[in-house]
Amino acid sequence: MSLSNYLNESTISLNLDAETSTEVIRHLGEKLFDAGFVKDSFIEAAITRESTFPTGLSLNGDINVAIPHTDVIHVQQSGMAMAILTKPVIFQNMEDPSEAVSVGIVFLMALDQPHAQIEMLQEIAEVLQDQTILQRLMKVKDIQDVIKAFVEIRK
Amino acid sequence: MVGKKRILVVCGTAIATAAVVAKAIEEVLDKRGISTTIRQCKSSEVLSLAQDADLIVTTTPVATDHGKPIIQTLAFITGIGKQAVIEELVRTLSS
Numbered sequence: 373m374s375l376s377n378y379l380n381e382s383t384i385s386l387n388l389d390a391e392t393s394t395e396v397i398r399h400l401g402e403k404l405f406d407a408g409f410v411k412d413s414f415i416e417a418a419i420t421r422e423s424t425f426p427t428g429l430s431l432n433g434d435i436n437v438a439i440p441h442t443d444v445i446h447v448q449q450s451g452m453a454m455a456i457l458t459k460p461v462i463f464q465n466m467e468d469p470s471e472a473v474s475v476g477i478v479f480l481m482a483l484d485q486p487h488a489q490i491e492m493l494q495e496i497a498e499v500l501q502d503q504t505i506l507q508r509l510m511k512v513k514d515i516q517d518v519i520k521a522f523v524e525i526r527k
Numbered sequence: 528m529v530g531k532k533r534i535l536v537v538c539g540t541a542i543a544t545a546a547v548v549a550k551a552i553e554e555v556l557d558k559r560g561i562s563t564t565i566r567q568c569k570s571s572e573v574l575s576l577a578q579d580a581d582l583i584v585t586t587t588p589v590a591t592d593h594g595k596p597i598i599q600t601l602a603f604i605t606g607i608g609k610q611a612v613i614e615e616l617v618r619t620l621s622s
Contacts, residue, residue, distance in 0.1 A: 421539065421540065424539070425538075425539025425540065425570070425587055427539075429601065429604060429605055430605070431605050431607070432605065432606065432607050439543065439544075441540065441542065441543050442540065443540055443542070444542060466539075466544070466586060466587060466601060467586070467587075467588075467599065467601050468588065469588070481543060483542050483543060485542075486541060486542045486546075486567075489546075490546050490547070490550055493543055493544075493546055493547045494547055494550065497547050497603070497604050497605075497606075500604060500605055500606070501605065501606035
């Protein structure tokens, strides 16, 4: 399984204009809910979890990423939603929750088993470590380009 | 240096970042000839599990001192400072 298998057109949000991390999580959570990946409790659980264990990641370049997620009991089936933001939104840093991270791309992950989905997680880590791919994602014009970018990582 | 090193890998929910870190650590230490038994847990479970570990590796802050060496790092997620952390892991487990 690769990232492109977890993502589909209905869970990708391009040019999302949001003010807060909560707004981003709510928007993406609704997409996951509508697509049947998560239960209705997921959104609030992910927002609460983000306030306790923030997921902002400060990366080696201009573009930072956040990877919100929550406990498996709120998930129906593993999947992922993704937003590319029109302007950076503040998430707190996973490593130091008192620090703010200005985030350009958000992956909201629905994980249905503990310790599973390792390929999906490793691939997200691979994307995070590659500013060229992140730059490319920031510039995509349509959703197919996003999926294409992820398919190409596997080659 | 006989036997497997027991490493407790910690993150907020024990489902996402800990899984990536656990897998990465297992692979890099194996390459360095250190065999490991890795357990993943939530940060709220550290207190009860720390005593059975030789080393704690965490992606999220763990406040309490459990009397075990602890390495907080996102290097296996973000790639930043990865080599330095690998050396620190090897050094800590070899001492």
